[in-house]
Structure formats: C-alpha cells, structure tokens
Amino acid sequence: MLSILPPQNTSPERAKSLNRRLVLGRVHATGEMGRAELSRACGLTIQAVSNIIAELVEEGLIRETGRRSTGRGLPATLYAINPKGAYALGVEVRPNALLAAVLDLTGRPVLTTRHALTDARPEAVSRELQELRLEMEQAQPEAVSRLLGAGVVMPGPFGTTGLSGTAADLPGWHELDARALFAEALGMPIDLDNDANAAAMAERVKGAAQGLDDYAYLYFGTGIGLGLVSQGRRVAGAFGNAGEIGHLRMQTKDGTAALEDVASRLSLQRRLAAHGRDAPDFDTLAGLNAQNDAVLDEWISIAAPALAQAVHMIENLFDPETVILGGALPEGIVDRLIARMALPENSVSNRPGRAHPRLTRGECGRLTATLGAAALILNRAFSPQFAALD
Numbered sequence: 578m579l580s581i582l583p584p585q586n587t588s589p590e591r592a593k594s595l596n597r598r599l600v601l602g603r604v605h606a607t608g609e610m611g612r613a614e615l616s617r618a619c620g621l622t623i624q625a626v627s628n629i630i631a632e633l634v635e636e637g638l639i640r641e642t643g644r645r646s647t648g649r650g651l652p653a654t655l656y657a658i659n660p661k662g663a664y665a666l667g668v669e670v671r672p673n674a675l676l677a678a679v680l681d682l683t684g685r686p687v688l689t690t691r692h693a694l695t696d697a698r699p700e701a702v703s704r705e706l707q708e709l710r711l712e713m714e715q716a717q718p719e720a721v722s723r724l725l726g727a728g729v730v731m732p733g734p735f736g737t738t739g740l741s742g743t744a745a746d747l748p749g750w751h752e753l754d755a756r757a758l759f760a761e762a763l764g765m766p767i768d769l770d771n772d773a774n775a776a777a778m779a780e781r782v783k784g785a786a787q788g789l790d791d792y793a794y795l796y797f798g799t800g801i802g803l804g805l806v807s808q809g810r811r812v813a814g815a816f817g818n819a820g821e822i823g824h825l826r827m828q829t830k831d832g833t834a835a836l837e838d839v840a841s842r843l844s845l846q847r848r849l850a851a852h853g854r855d856a857p858d859f860d861t862l863a864g865l866n867a868q869n870d871a872v873l874d875e876w877i878s879i880a881a882p883a884l885a886q887a888v889h890m891i892e893n894l895f896d897p898e899t900v901i902l903g904g905a906l907p908e909g910i911v912d913r914l915i916a917r918m919a920l921p922e923n924s925v926s927n928r929p930g931r932a933h934p935r936l937t938r939g940e941c942g943r944l945t946a947t948l949g950a951a952a953l954i955l956n957r958a959f960s961p962q963f964a965a966l967d
C-alpha cells in the first residue's frame with residue numbers, strides 16, 4: 578500500500594492538495610478505479626477519498642464510467658479521467674520555429690501549430706507568442722479557457738556558461754528572465770525547461786516510461802540532450818542545465834569527439850550534405866532510411882558506438898530502470914541505432930531479472946519536445962510531491 582505522510586509543518590491546505598494529486602494520479606495511471614481501490618492504493622480513508630472524488634467530479638476532472646460487481650454488496654462505482662476536464666499548453670522555441678500543442682487531460686493532442694521564426698530574439702518571440710495565444714483562443718476557445726498552465730521548452734544551456742555559443746543557441750536569451758517573458762506573453766503560469774527534460778516527462782505521462790520512476794532519456798534535437806527522471810521528478814540541476822551530455826567527448830575510431838558532433842541529427846545532416854544529399858527535414862530523413870541510404874548507414878556505424886559509451890556512463894552514474902532514445906529522428910533510424918549499440922557488460926544495469934530492457938525506443942517525431950512541454954504541466958497535476966505545491 579502506498580501511503581504518503583505529510584511533514585509536520587505541512588498545512589491542511591497543502592496536505593489536501595497533495596492528496597488530490599495523489600488520487601488524480603492514481604486514476605490517471607490505472608485508467609479507472611473505485612473508491613475502495615483508491616483508498617487502499619493511496620493510504621487514505623474511504624471518507625477522505627469520497628470527499629476528494631466529489632470535488633474532482635464537480636470540477637469536471639474525473640467522471641463516472643460505470644459500475645463493477647465485486648461479488649458482495651453494491652457494485653463499485655468506477656471513475657476515470659475526464660479528457661475535457663482540463664488542458665495543458667506546450668510551447669517549443671527553436672532557432673527557426675515556434676511550435677505549440679494543446680493536450681487534453683489524458684495527454685491527447687487537440688491542437689498543434691507551427692510558426693516560422695525569422696527572428697529568434699526575445700522581443701520577436703514574445704510578439705509571436707501573443708499572436709499564438711489569440712490564434713488558439715479562436716481555434717479552441719473551450720480548451721484555452723481550461724488551461725492548467727503552459728510548459729515552455731527551449732535549447733540549453735540556460736544562462737551564460739562555458740557551453741554557450743553552440744549551433745542550437747538562441748540569440749539574446751542568456752541573461753534574460755525567460756520565465757517572466759513567457760508568463761507575460763501567454764498570460765498564464767509557466768513551467769520552463771529544456772527540450773530533453775520535457776520529452777522525458779512526456780514519456781511518463783503517455784509513452785514508454787509509464788509506470789517508471791527512475792529512467793534516462795537521450796533526446797535527439799538539433800544536438801543531443803539528456804533528460805533524467807528520479808523518483809518521478811525531472812532532475813534539473815542547480816541552474817537548470819543538468820543533462821548537457823552532447824558536449825561530452827567520446828572515443829571514436831579517429832580519436833575523440835563531442836557526442837553531438839558524431840551522433841546528433843545535425844551531424845547526420847552535415848554528413849549527408851558532404852555527400853550531396855539534402856536532408857533538411859524529418860520526412861526526408863525517413864525516406865533515406867527507407868531506401869537504406871549508404872551515407873546514413875555509415876553515420877549509424879559511427880554514431881552507435883558513441884551513443885553506447887554515453888549510455889554506459891548514464892547507467893553507472895544514475896542506475897536507471899531503462900534508457901529511452903527518441904526525439905526528432907525517424908523511428909526507423911532510432912531502431913537501427915539501438916540495434917547497433919553494443920552495451921558494455923561492466924555496468925550496474927547489466928543484471929539478471931530485469932523488468933525492462935537497458936535500451937528502449939520512445940516517441941519520435943517533429944513535436945516530441947512540444948508535446949513534452951505540455952506534459953510538464955500534466956505531470957505536475959498527477960504527481961503527489963510537495964515541491965510541486967510551492
């Protein structure tokens with residue numbers, strides 16, 4: 578039985594909010610549950626669960642789905658998440674585009690949009706965000722009126738660091754309070770993170786990490802990022818820059834090189850361009866994979882060993898349940914990378930009786946990080962953690 582006891586200095590309001598998230602998260606994870614099941618699973622009294630359910634039903638966050646006979650007494654009323662009860666907005670800022678998605682409470686997209694950016698400086702992005710908000714209000718007024726908040730993701734690192742100046746950097750953002758800018762432009766609470774962490778949380782809400790609390794996510798964006806989830810919470814680091822694994826140097830047949838220089842989408846596009854292949858977008862890469870392109874295969878032969886070294890480091894440092902690979906690369910290419918990644922035996926993850934494979938393929942697509950941004954908001958709604966209540 579899971580029982581979360583609040584600290585002694587927790588106010589009744591905070592404890593109540595925690596228990597609401599606990600009940601809502603259990604219903605979300607299970608699909609549908611009755612009061613007695615929720616009471617046992619959450620370590621709460623039947624009366625406490627009944628009161629919470631009554632509130633959640635009144636607010637439209639959960640709904641009755643039917644009854645189940647237990648063989649004795651009255652059939653149990655079952656409850657499930659109401660998809661239209663609330664929504665979450667996800668926004669991804671790239672150097673050349675602004676992407677957005679609205680997810681319902683089950684994580685299903687109800688609206689996606691893409692705006693090209695000719696100027697990625699803060700003032701231009703702010704103006705584009707305000708137009709985006711108006712566009713969404715016209716397209717999905719009901720969903721926008723019931724938004725829980727907005728998750729916003731952008732390439733790291735955050736702030737001026739020794740890693741600043743990479744190809745994925747956004748101009749003019751390093752010394753800016755980005756969270757305040759996004760909150761003002763969108764007019765709602767903001768959860769700001771990098772694209773890898775957001776994609777990692779999306780896998781937990783609706784993906785390969787459902788039911789997992791400790792895992793790592795290697796994200797293929799323009800470069801390569803690492804999302805880390807520990808005890809159900811993403812690991813951000815002191816300044817929000819945990820997971821910048823793409824800059825670590827790996828051993829290659831020609832010496833050493835930064836991981837993202839040999840195993841990122843940008844490195845693949847550069848190699849293809851050097852051989853006269855133009856692969857500017859996701860669909861073109863998928864087409865080359867379907868044709869068994871020789872240059873693509875050569876890149877995989879170089880990228881896979883470097884990625885295996887990175888996974889070896891991740892396993893021994895963080896002891897994850899699994900390492901998920903996904904992002905803005907076609908599924909077929911990620912599958913081929915995984916198949917060619919020979920993982921070392923001297924790893925804490927190399928143990929008998931594993932419940933999950935050491936490597937797992939996650940969601941792949943153009944909107945992986947955008948959907949992940951919205952998932953940041955949904956995960957907060959479903960996670961019974963005190964930090965989320967501050």
